[in-house]
Amino acid sequence: MATPIPIPLFPPYSELKDFRWDDYPQLKTHLDALPGWCLEHWTWAKEFLLYLGRNKSEHTFIRFRSDVEKFLLWSFFFVEKPIDQYRKTDLLDYAEFFFKPPQTWISLKNVDKFVLTGGIYEINPDWRPFRFIADDHETDKKKYRPSQQSLRAMFSALSAFYTHLMDEEYCLGNPAIMAKKDCKRLVKDAQVRETKRLDQDQWRFLLDTAQKMAQEDSIYERNLFLIACMKTMFLRISELSERDDWIPSMSHFWQDDSKNWWLKIYGKGKKIRDISVPDSFLPYLERYRGWRGLSALPGRQERYPIVEKIRGVGGMTGRQLSRLVHQVLEQAYFDMKAIAGEKQAQIFREVSPHWLRHTGASLEIERGRALKDVSEDLGHASMGTTDMIYVQTSAKKRAESGKKREV
Secondary structure (H helix, E strand, O other): OOOOOOOOOOOOHHHHOOOOHHHOHHHHHHHHOOOHHHHHHHHHHHHHHHHHHHHOOHHHHHHHHHHHHHHHHHHHHHHOOOHHHOOHHHHHHHHHHHHOOOHHHEEOOOOOOEEEEOOEEEEOOOOOOEEOOOOOOOOOHHHOOOOHHHHHHHHHHHHHHHHHHHHOOOOOOOHHHHHHHHOOOOOOOOOOOOOOOOOHHHHHHHHHHHHHHHHHOHHHHHHHHHHHHHHHOOOOHHHOOOEOOEOOEHHHEEEOOOOOEEEEEEOHHHOEEEEEEOHHHHHHHHHHHHHOOOOOOOOOOOOOEOOEOOOOOOEOOHHHHHHHHHHHHHHHHHHHHHHHOHHHHOHHHHOOOHHHHHHHHHHHHHHOOOHHHHHHHHOOOOHHHHHHHHHOHHHHHHHHHHOOOOO
């Protein structure tokens, strides 16, 4: 039996919340050709994703959409069995599929799910559910394996999906929770955690690269401001992106009676927090505002987006902001490669925008700033979370004592 060709099931949240079948005729044709329960399950998943889009971050929506989409495609094309009939063994079978999907379901690049053509959204024939992020010399899809983090994220997404289905009385149980405990592909992690971050020299090189890019072409002033802002204030991409219920505005920079600057942020869990803004960041803020034709420092009534689009009106999406960060990372990679070789430069190919948050917090703790203050700026519920991620006191003590062992 030939391996079925996968199709994308769900557009971005901005399109999904106003979804009309007339705009997606190819998708409707594909779903109509499947058993009736497939369209019903698609509707269940749509309700779940709309809930995420309204109440969670853009990153959470995208991650859960990807995992639910893969799961439904496997159910539609391989198992051909309604998901409300699944037991633990079915989820364990899916975990094996997730661990080693068909090569024809794997892409070597990220492409759009749908392409707007003549006023309707057509399925992109190049789209695949799984993506193999390989280096320049490795494109063998047989070597694709998801990371432990991806496996855990998959179980988390499906568990949340089944919890939603139970709340809506579509399902009677949550097989994802039970399957996760028995999945042979999941390794219990007792290792010392490695914080994904840049060291001081690597961060300085990245910042210098952004400054050089901005000096050579002013269009990159946004990139420079963005990476300085994310690292210095320990920000997530989602905290600077425009959302339906929150637009990060210049007025969210504010000054208290003691002339201290703060940045008001709408973060995870729908929590608003104020982050201290150091004096060293103000020149970057002034430089960026000058490029935009604004006064040196923000006023309380300003409604300009913190990071605005070049074309159009309003702030940027998380994906657009991520693209700005990666433009600098890519240039840093090539510049470092020319100076110090591939080995030293490779780090900039591994970095994600979230590393800037980790980098800023880690360097502050190493500088000696009080853990409580860093924890509050990060938005952590407790200092224990900050210690576990950035400090790992017990691991450092163990490493120190281990150095004294003799051969």
